[in-house]
Amino acid sequence: MAMTVEHPSELLDVALAEAVAGRGEGGVPIGAALFHRDGRLLSAGRNGSVQHGDFLAHAETTAVRAAGELDDYRDVVLVTSMTPCWYCAGLVRFLGIGTVVVGDTRTWSDESLDWLEAAGVTIVRLDDERCHRLFADWLATEPAAWALPGSVDGWAGSS
Numbered sequence: 035m036a037m038t039v040e041h042p043s044e045l046l047d048v049a050l051a052e053a054v055a056g057r058g059e060g061g062v063p064i065g066a067a068l069f070h071r072d073g074r075l076l077s078a079g080r081n082g083s084v085q086h087g088d089f090l091a092h093a094e095t096t097a098v099r100a101a102g103e104l105d106d107y108r109d110v111v112l113v114t115s116m117t118p119c120w121y122c123a124g125l126v127r128f129l130g131i132g133t134v135v136v137g138d139t140r141t142w143s144d145e146s147l148d149w150l151e152a153a154g155v156t157i158v159r160l161d162d163e164r165c166h167r168l169f170a171d172w173l174a175t176e177p178a179a180w181a182l183p184g185s186v187d188g189w190a191g192s193s
């Protein structure tokens with residue numbers, strides 16, 4: 035019960051650990067975790083596109099699936115090491131997840147966060163240097179693993 039949404043960087047540690055584990059597996063280092071507002075950890079997950087050959091196994095969707103189906107998502111906090119893509123942002127809207135905490139808000143366009151905020155989702159932007167550096171360092175060495183369709187919009191560069 036030590037971790038609550040009032041201390042979002044502690045929640046982020048869980049997502050970051052997933053991202054680090056993903057990198058250790060040769061995967062895309064993006065991690066996520068689901069908490070209840072009271073601080074209970076519900077699940078965690080990491081991007082599995084390389085490990086499972088599933089290009090839709092994003093960190094957020096993996097974590098949401100791992101928690102199982104919940105009755106109500108308003109008091110659920112989705113923590114992710116990097117700004118969610120539109121697919122994952124859509125999942126937040128689909129389920130009615132109440133809060134999203136984001137580590138690296140620089141690498142990916144935060145347009146999805148504006149969209150979620152406008153819909154009433156509470157957004158916590160941590161601009162966490164550890165998350166940003168983990169992804170940037172990985173991208174510098176594994177650029178081929180980050181092969182998005184050319185039609186995908188939102189890449190903010192590797193700065």
Ligand SMILES: [Zn+2]
Nearest residue numbers: 092119121122
């Ligand atoms: Zn995604």
